[in-house]
Amino acid sequence: MAENNGSGFLKIVLIIYAIVCLVYGLGYFFFPGTLVDMSGGEPVYHGWLRWSGGVLVALGIGAILVSLKPQNQGIFVTTMALGTLFAGIGLVWAWITIEEGANVWFTAMPAIVVLVLSGLLWWSRQQAIDILYPGTE
Numbered sequence: 001m002a003e004n005n006g007s008g009f010l011k012i013v014l015i016i017y018a019i020v021c022l023v024y025g026l027g028y029f030f031f032p033g034t035l036v037d038m039s040g041g042e043p044v045y046h047g048w049l050r051w052s053g054g055v056l057v058a059l060g061i062g063a064i065l066v067s068l069k070p071q072n073q074g075i076f077v078t079t080m081a082l083g084t085l086f087a088g089i090g091l092v093w094a095w096i097t098i099e100e101g102a103n104v105w106f107t108a109m110p111a112i113v114v115l116v117l118s119g120l121l122w123w124s125r126q127q128a129i130d131i132l133y134p135g136t137e
């Protein structure tokens with residue numbers, strides 16, 4: 001009975017996380033130049049962005065796998081929650097110190113998305129703590 005407590009919300013949040021990771025990951029992996037142009041900032045060698053795209057795709061796939069069987073996956077969910085929190089903080093910092101001519105929306109939108117996602121991950125983690133970390137009191 002306790003196994004179903006909180007797992008539905010967690011699974012929904014994990015799927016949302018997976019979608020965000022896959023959208024940004026595939027974008028950075030296959031179209032980094034387009035994303036650099038859309039940012040409106042100083043040009044950077046966009047090849048460097050491909051590795052982060054690969055990591056995001058892997059995290060998205062991992063989130064799908066965890067959503068299918070969340071039992072004992074607390075460490076992964078905590079890592080995703082921390083990752084979105086730190087990414088959000090970094091994006092807010094970039095938003096505050098945005099360079100002249102850069103598109104504010106290109107930094108603000110993902111900052112808001114990952115901070116909201118971080119809050120949802122922490123909340124769903126707490127709701128499903130018995131599933132993610134069974135046997136701990």
